Amino acid sequence: MDPTFHMSPQQFREEAKRLIDWIAAYHEQIERYPVQAQVAPGAVRAGLPASPPVRPEPFDAVLRDLEQKIIPGVTHWQSPNFYAYFPGNSSGPSVLGELLSAAFGVQGMLWVTGPACTELEAHLLDWLVGMLGLPQQFLSSSTGGGVIQDSASSSSLCAILAARERATNFASNTQGCRQPLVAYTSSQAHSSIEKDVKIAGIGSQNLRLIEVDSSFAMRPELLEKAIEADKRSGLQPFFVCATVGTTSTMAFDPLPEIGAICRKHGLWLHVDAAMAGPAALCPEFRYIHKGMDLADSYVFDAHKWMFTNFDCSCFYVADRKALINSLSVVPEYLRTQASATGEVTDYRDWHVPLGRRFRALKLWFVIRHYGVEGLQFHIRRHIQCAQLFLGHVNNDPDFEVAAPPQLNLVCFRLKGADELNQKLMDRLNKSGELYLSHTKLNGRLVLRLCVGQTMTEERHIERAWQAIRREASRLRETQAKSLAMD
Amino acid sequence: MDPTFHMSPQQFREEAKRLIDWIAAYHEQIERYPVQAQVAPGAVRAGLPASPPVRPEPFDAVLRDLEQKIIPGVTHWQSPNFYAYFPGNSSGPSVLGELLSAAFGVQGMLWVTGPACTELEAHLLDWLVGMLGLPQQFLSSSTGGGVIQDSASSSSLCAILAARERATNFASNTQGCRQPLVAYTSSQAHSSIEKDVKIAGIGSQNLRLIEVDSSFAMRPELLEKAIEADKRSGLQPFFVCATVGTTSTMAFDPLPEIGAICRKHGLWLHVDAAMAGPAALCPEFRYIHKGMDLADSYVFDAHKWMFTNFDCSCFYVADRKALINSLSVVPEYLRTQASATGEVTDYRDWHVPLGRRFRALKLWFVIRHYGVEGLQFHIRRHIQCAQLFLGHVNNDPDFEVAAPPQLNLVCFRLKGADELNQKLMDRLNKSGELYLSHTKLNGRLVLRLCVGQTMTEERHIERAWQAIRREASRLRETQAKSLAMD
Numbered sequence: 001m002d003p004t005f006h007m008s009p010q011q012f013r014e015e016a017k018r019l020i021d022w023i024a025a026y027h028e029q030i031e032r033y034p035v036q037a038q039v040a041p042g043a044v045r046a047g048l049p050a051s052p053p054v055r056p057e058p059f060d061a062v063l064r065d066l067e068q069k070i071i072p073g074v075t076h077w078q079s080p081n082f083y084a085y086f087p088g089n090s091s092g093p094s095v096l097g098e099l100l101s102a103a104f105g106v107q108g109m110l111w112v113t114g115p116a117c118t119e120l121e122a123h124l125l126d127w128l129v130g131m132l133g134l135p136q137q138f139l140s141s142s143t144g145g146g147v148i149q150d151s152a153s154s155s156s157l158c159a160i161l162a163a164r165e166r167a168t169n170f171a172s173n174t175q176g177c178r179q180p181l182v183a184y185t186s187s188q189a190h191s192s193i194e195k196d197v198k199i200a201g202i203g204s205q206n207l208r209l210i211e212v213d214s215s216f217a218m219r220p221e222l223l224e225k226a227i228e229a230d231k232r233s234g235l236q237p238f239f240v241c242a243t244v245g246t247t248s249t250m251a252f253d254p255l256p257e258i259g260a261i262c263r264k265h266g267l268w269l270h271v272d273a274a275m276a277g278p279a280a281l282c283p284e285f286r287y288i289h290k291g292m293d294l295a296d297s298y299v300f301d302a303h304k305w306m307f308t309n310f311d312c313s314c315f316y317v318a319d320r321k322a323l324i325n326s327l328s329v330v331p332e333y334l335r336t337q338a339s340a341t342g343e344v345t346d347y348r349d350w351h352v353p354l355g356r357r358f359r360a361l362k363l364w365f366v367i368r369h370y371g372v373e374g375l376q377f378h379i380r381r382h383i384q385c386a387q388l389f390l391g392h393v394n395n396d397p398d399f400e401v402a403a404p405p406q407l408n409l410v411c412f413r414l415k416g417a418d419e420l421n422q423k424l425m426d427r428l429n430k431s432g433e434l435y436l437s438h439t440k441l442n443g444r445l446v447l448r449l450c451v452g453q454t455m456t457e458e459r460h461i462e463r464a465w466q467a468i469r470r471e472a473s474r475l476r477e478t479q480a481k482s483l484a485m486d
Numbered sequence: 487m488d489p490t491f492h493m494s495p496q497q498f499r500e501e502a503k504r505l506i507d508w509i510a511a512y513h514e515q516i517e518r519y520p521v522q523a524q525v526a527p528g529a530v531r532a533g534l535p536a537s538p539p540v541r542p543e544p545f546d547a548v549l550r551d552l553e554q555k556i557i558p559g560v561t562h563w564q565s566p567n568f569y570a571y572f573p574g575n576s577s578g579p580s581v582l583g584e585l586l587s588a589a590f591g592v593q594g595m596l597w598v599t600g601p602a603c604t605e606l607e608a609h610l611l612d613w614l615v616g617m618l619g620l621p622q623q624f625l626s627s628s629t630g631g632g633v634i635q636d637s638a639s640s641s642s643l644c645a646i647l648a649a650r651e652r653a654t655n656f657a658s659n660t661q662g663c664r665q666p667l668v669a670y671t672s673s674q675a676h677s678s679i680e681k682d683v684k685i686a687g688i689g690s691q692n693l694r695l696i697e698v699d700s701s702f703a704m705r706p707e708l709l710e711k712a713i714e715a716d717k718r719s720g721l722q723p724f725f726v727c728a729t730v731g732t733t734s735t736m737a738f739d740p741l742p743e744i745g746a747i748c749r750k751h752g753l754w755l756h757v758d759a760a761m762a763g764p765a766a767l768c769p770e771f772r773y774i775h776k777g778m779d780l781a782d783s784y785v786f787d788a789h790k791w792m793f794t795n796f797d798c799s800c801f802y803v804a805d806r807k808a809l810i811n812s813l814s815v816v817p818e819y820l821r822t823q824a825s826a827t828g829e830v831t832d833y834r835d836w837h838v839p840l841g842r843r844f845r846a847l848k849l850w851f852v853i854r855h856y857g858v859e860g861l862q863f864h865i866r867r868h869i870q871c872a873q874l875f876l877g878h879v880n881n882d883p884d885f886e887v888a889a890p891p892q893l894n895l896v897c898f899r900l901k902g903a904d905e906l907n908q909k910l911m912d913r914l915n916k917s918g919e920l921y922l923s924h925t926k927l928n929g930r931l932v933l934r935l936c937v938g939q940t941m942t943e944e945r946h947i948e949r950a951w952q953a954i955r956r957e958a959s960r961l962r963e964t965q966a967k968s969l970a971m972d
Binding site for chain 1: 490491492493495496497498499501502503505506507509510511512513514522523525527528529530531534537538539540541542543545547548552555556557558559560561562563564570571574575576577578579580581582584585586588589590591592593597598599600601602603605606608609613616617636637638639640643647650658659660661662663664667676677678680681684685686687688689690691692733734789795796797812813815816817818819820823824827829830838839840841842843847848850851853854855856857858859860863864912923924925926934940941
């Protein structure tokens with residue numbers, strides 16, 4: 001062993017290549033594993049020693065424990081049979097980009113601490129404006145720009161903070177959030193909006209959850225009524241979050257109408273397209289961004305549906321000064337000559353953390369490997385897979401579609417009680433063959449199948465449907481027997 | 487090419503192994519590069535095409551651009567000649583852990599979406615309680631526990647939020663931050679505390695920056711006076727952040743005294759040991775944690791000085807319920823049976839973002855590869871290197887030590903004007919031989935040399951000192967000539 005305990009470059013080469021082979025084999029064999037980990041709570045910890053090793057251990061021992069102790073506790077998000085929640089998809093080039101980023105170990109808090117980290121990121125986010133048909137105000141050559149954050153939750157928090165500061169003439173940063181601010185989103189918005197409103201000191205009772213129509217989209221006339229009522233009460237409406245692709249059903253809030261209301265009343269419009277955004281890579285789905293020219297900020301997650309491993313949330317603002325002025329604190333030890341010229345971007349002022357990884361590398365690897373055409377191919381394929389599944393649900397009298405299907409998400413249920421659907425989901429997830437999750441719509445439990453994993457193809461959808469049918473039949477039989485015995 | 491545009495497992499094996507060789511060679515040759523990137527603002531972007539590729543590109547083309555277009559813009563944080571700011575160190579096992587994490591692509595927001603992601607993390611953070619001599623209240627088997635966040639900025643924000651909610655009986659989450667809360671830290675605390683106080687809606691005018699003594703440590707008697715004065719004014723003191731190893735000078739606030747004041751007045755004590763924490767791996771430096779039994783929360787960054795690549799900020803709370811109750815929002819689509827039992831940890835309630843990577847893997851790889859002894863070896867070696875440098879400064883009549891030296895940081899200056907020191911630093915950084923940063927102490931510009939990069943050894947310190955001496959002599963000569971010409 002190296003007397004300095006380091007892994008020598010030669011050892012790194014050897015161990016890394018073994019790990020590469022392990023990873024390639026893992027991906028080749030991923031369908032052999034149950035999608036959802038089947039371990040009991042505490043089982044993983046029970047297999048680990050109570051104390052850390054005092055002496056160095058060989059990499060062999062770590063790899064052995066990985067297989068024996070860690071793998072049983074892994075839920076396989078990269079399995080093509082993963083349909084739960086929203087995907088967190090990835091790809092070979094993305095993994096290699098993350099590897100390179102770790103090897104550089106660049107911390108790009110300031111331009112000078114990572115010029116390439118900063119400039120490649122700004123450049124790619126400009127590329128994406130064109131790729132997704134986003135409005136010009138989000139380009140860095142305009143008044144705005146984009147930045148990579150860890151998650152849509154964090155991105156939306158920054159939107160709320162910039163809106164809060166703009167609405168209070170930057171008084172809430174100094175005096176605290178004393179103003180009677182009110183934020184608006186739909187009853188179907190992501191839970192992170194409530195979390196962010198709490199964090200920002202605005203208070204959840206000052207967040208209005210606007211009711212939705214039968215397609216689960218925000219009703220703009222109710223939004224305007226709420227704004228007007230709050231104004232009459234002496235409150236200060238300041239922020240609206242519209243969702244393009246809600247978590248429960250992939251509903252689209254009507255941006256043109258909501259945007260017009262925001263303009264009329266002087267409110268910041270933030271658009272959460274965390275999941276659905278990449279659909280706009282394809283011209284035929286670009287309608288989801290209609291009305292985006294009225295938005296002050298926008299977020300989509302390349303780590304959900306653009307083959308770039310978590311974390312890679314892409315956040316845009318139309319007025320970068322509003323964001324920077326809200327988040328910038330410059331102590332002496334972070335002053336640099338480059339920053340003083342005003343010619344460079346210091347991304348630490350674009351989000352909560354100071355430090356930041358070189359996340360642009362993985363996004364760059366992905367876009368160059370697939371090309372725009374390759375990305376479009378997969379978005380279309382996933383949507384076709386969802387259509388295929390939808391056809392099966394529609395053609396089966398035992399099942400019903402539970403919400404208007406959109407893009408790559410199908411909400412469905414077995415006709416009957418919630419309990420039956422809960423049992424169906426539990427059995428399927430317990431089987432390890434596929435992984436679904438649920439929501440509640442109009443008080444009823446509904447199953448969600450979201451197609452977004454990198455390797456999911458039609459054959460997986462067919463198998464998923466067969467498994468769902470099979471378990472549903474078994475449940476019906478059990479139910480019939482238990483009724484007969486009564 | 488694969489008609490599906492994917493990188494096949496075989497292609498992944500080949501490209502990944504080429505990249506591994508590239509990375510190993512990069513680390514072997516890293517000292518050939520200028521530490522700080524020498525590019526002008528905009529130069530990296532100028533080399534990139536205005537539009538993304540429509541068709542897929544071969545990996546060769548990407549690697550070529552990496553060398554020609556990206557590398558010149560990389561500031562080499564992993565160079566042994568990097569002494570600026572605080573380090574962001576890394577190691578072979580850490581890079582491999584990050585690689586594996588990317589390959590799994592697990593998103594561990596809930597226990598069930600990544601049991602191993604959650605349990606390995608909780609287990610390692612318990613290990614670290616023992617390794618760093620932290621108090622028992624931070625163990626997950628106690629009332630507290632630890633979690634990995636992206637940065638100390640984010641960790642401290644969570645401490646402030648939990649403290650805010652505890653102080654207001656959870657009213658600020660619902661009503662907004664209307665209460666006259668006051669937070670305290672020293673004038674030498676990290677800028678993230680001010681940023682976090684602003685984000686949380688408390689307002690920077692309600693953050694008291696307590697003056698420091700001649701060693702730049704907080705004066706506890708002034709803290710108590712400030713608390714008492716605020717109470718008399720009808721304000722509500724709620725939070726103190728003590729720093730163990732300040733950014734400018736590595737000063738240590740006196741925890742026992744500050745803790746006693748916090749107990750007496752019922753304030754949340756948060757300890758920011760982002761940089762210095764890992765020194766406590768060695769029994770002889772564990773004094774830095776004296777008084778920690780009085781802390782409500784604690785953060786140190788394994789990504790600064792524990793050979794684990796950014797991001798890996800380790801955050802502990804003594805009362806996990808206070809944290810979880812502050813950050814938990816549970817929509818239907820995130821409800822699970824495992825969570826309902828209360829037997830499992832859902833780490834999404836421990837930080838701002840919902841999603842999270844499997845960051846424990848890299849920490850696990852590092853601890854097992856080095857063992858506690860290997861980690862101690864390097865902490866000691868870095869501190870010895872700083873001592874070596876300190877000796878040179880002390881023995882040279884042209885230089886002076888500018889703050890009490892602590893652990894691995896030396897603050898020093900060339901005797902003379904600030905301008906001279908600014909020029910000295912700029913020349914050194916421009917030479918590419920080493921990378922320093924600065925701060926201001928008592929109104930004077932001071933240079934900082936922090937030894938924390940994984941591969942830094944005595945020979946690098948000797949070379950750094952020679953370069954500093956050489957540039958200082960040249961500056962003196964130029965100065966003498968210009969005086970002679972006057």
